[in-house]
Amino acid sequence: MSLRARLALLYTSIVGGILLIFGMAVYVSVSASLTSQLDAKLVWAATNVLEPMRAGALGVIKLPTLDLFADIYIQVWDREGQLEASSLNIQGYFQPLDESGLKVQRPTYRDVAIGSIRLRVLTVPIVTKTSQRMVGTLQVGTRLDTVQTTQRVLVWVLVIGAAISMLIAGVAGLISTGQALAPLEAVTRTALQITRADDLSRRIPYHGPPEDEVGQLISAFNQTLGRLETLFNSQRRFLADVGHELRTPLTVIKGNVDLMRRMQSVDDESMDSIESEVDRLTRLVGDLLLLAQAESGKLTLVKATVEMDSLVFEVLNQMRVLAKDRLKLTLGEVDQVLVCGDKDRLKQVLVNLVGNAIKYTPAGGEVVVGVGKEGNRARLTVSDNGPGIPAEDLPHIFERFYRAEKSRTRSKEGKGFGLGLSIAYWIIRNHGGQIDVSSSAKAGTTFCVWLPLVDGGCQPETTELA
Numbered sequence: 001m002s003l004r005a006r007l008a009l010l011y012t013s014i015v016g017g018i019l020l021i022f023g024m025a026v027y028v029s030v031s032a033s034l035t036s037q038l039d040a041k042l043v044w045a046a047t048n049v050l051e052p053m054r055a056g057a058l059g060v061i062k063l064p065t066l067d068l069f070a071d072i073y074i075q076v077w078d079r080e081g082q083l084e085a086s087s088l089n090i091q092g093y094f095q096p097l098d099e100s101g102l103k104v105q106r107p108t109y110r111d112v113a114i115g116s117i118r119l120r121v122l123t124v125p126i127v128t129k130t131s132q133r134m135v136g137t138l139q140v141g142t143r144l145d146t147v148q149t150t151q152r153v154l155v156w157v158l159v160i161g162a163a164i165s166m167l168i169a170g171v172a173g174l175i176s177t178g179q180a181l182a183p184l185e186a187v188t189r190t191a192l193q194i195t196r197a198d199d200l201s202r203r204i205p206y207h208g209p210p211e212d213e214v215g216q217l218i219s220a221f222n223q224t225l226g227r228l229e230t231l232f233n234s235q236r237r238f239l240a241d242v243g244h245e246l247r248t249p250l251t252v253i254k255g256n257v258d259l260m261r262r263m264q265s266v267d268d269e270s271m272d273s274i275e276s277e278v279d280r281l282t283r284l285v286g287d288l289l290l291l292a293q294a295e296s297g298k299l300t301l302v303k304a305t306v307e308m309d310s311l312v313f314e315v316l317n318q319m320r321v322l323a324k325d326r327l328k329l330t331l332g333e334v335d336q337v338l339v340c341g342d343k344d345r346l347k348q349v350l351v352n353l354v355g356n357a358i359k360y361t362p363a364g365g366e367v368v369v370g371v372g373k374e375g376n377r378a379r380l381t382v383s384d385n386g387p388g389i390p391a392e393d394l395p396h397i398f399e400r401f402y403r404a405e406k407s408r409t410r411s412k413e414g415k416g417f418g419l420g421l422s423i424a425y426w427i428i429r430n431h432g433g434q435i436d437v438s439s440s441a442k443a444g445t446t447f448c449v450w451l452p453l454v455d456g457g458c459q460p461e462t463t464e465l466a
């Protein structure tokens with residue numbers, strides 16, 4: 001059953017339920033009110049019979065006139081159960097109006113049926129005024145026709161009224177839910193069109209108030225589409241980039257192999273070139289694997305306490321070979337800093353950042369590496385006075401395969417895959433840290449890595465971030 005039909009059914013049931021309770025309340029109160037009017041009439045009649053009767057009664061029933069009203073039946077019974085008198089309208093009737101009532105000690109009301117006639121009967125014991133002795137029984141009764149007719153009419157009015165109200169509620173429910181759900185049908189249609197056309201650039205139009213429930217749903221759906229589109233495009237770009245990066249070294253290798261085959265000799269230059277391209281491919285595959293693990297949160301971290309200052313010394317000593325005499329690689333602020341992390345991965349971050357600084361800073365420049373503390377965080381900085389990163393590239397440098405335009409056209413030795421910073425980003429993120437960059441053409445570039453300081457000791461552990 002559709003949501004629309006379900007909601008309409010729900011409205012109808014609620015209206016039906018309310019009307020049922022309301023109808024029962026009206027029925028009961030109207031019946032009670034009519035019955036109490038009848039009872040009052042019976043009491044009045046009984047009093048009119050009993051008063052003169054008691055005035056002279058001393059054990060013997062003195063009968064007053066019993067014909068008060070045409071619609072009130074009166075019987076007087078003695079103690080032995082003999083009918084003493086009855087009103088004119090039931091002269092030929094010798095049975096008690098209420099058989100079981102004759103035995104009662106107190107005034108009692110009962111509804112009885114005599115043939116097809118239903119009566120309300122009040123039975124009152126007749127007692128002497130002085131000795132309170134019971135000398136007989138008075139029964140007054142009247143027809144219940146009016147009450148029954150009113151009850152029957154009331155039931156019909158309530159049933160028909162309820163049926164009409166439920167019908168109106170059902171139709172109104174169908175129309176109003178139809179209107180409210182119409183935008184959702186548009187969502188479904190658009191979603192299906194997107195699936196069929198495989199076009200994630202489409203968005204669902206909505207002209208209603210953006211803050212209502214449907215507006216929020218559509219906005220959330222459009223945001224999801226936007227995110228999917230970005231992911232999908234980056235996936236495409238990623239595949240194209242990987243293909244491109246793999247093709248270049250493979251072309252070089254193939255060229256060299258062809259050359260050696262033609263020359264019928266193995267020359268050292270070609271072998272060196274092949275080896276360097278194979279190294280490059282190996283590095284690329286290693287980087288891609290690491291990035292895939294990091295991005296899927298499956299990067300295994302072997303955590304232990306890491307002395308960041310020692311790590312900085314270690315990396316600087318190794319990187320000096322790369323800097324050669326081309327530029328100055330110096331140590332800035334050094335503080336004793338302990339963090340909890342995977343030493344090899346953190347070293348990889350440092351190597352990537354220092355390697356980039358050396359790679360992109362022209363000869364004669366300077367690269368400064370420092371480590372310190374700020375609050376409860378370790379701060380690792382790698383600054384250079386190179387050409388800086390253009391402002392338009394800055395927001396993208398942590399993306400996979402992203403290289404600033406200048407770096408793309410750089411000579412072969414400076415060529416990277418554009419993966420180093422995204423790997424660094426993910427490693428630091430998986431350590432609960434943060435990495436940011438500031439850069440200007442004048443001052444050069446500074447990368448800053450923030451990591452939580454060891455807090456109450458670091459238990460050596462291997463965590464697979466799932």
Ligand code: ADP
Nearest residue numbers: 356357360397403404407416417418419420421
């Ligand atoms: P690559 O392998 O190209 O170095 P990275 O991910 O390490 O890839 O860096 C991405 C881009 O960021 C680089 O191509 C370069 O344009 C820019 N970049 C990174 N570090 C520096 C730096 N210290 N100075 C200038 N540009 C930098």
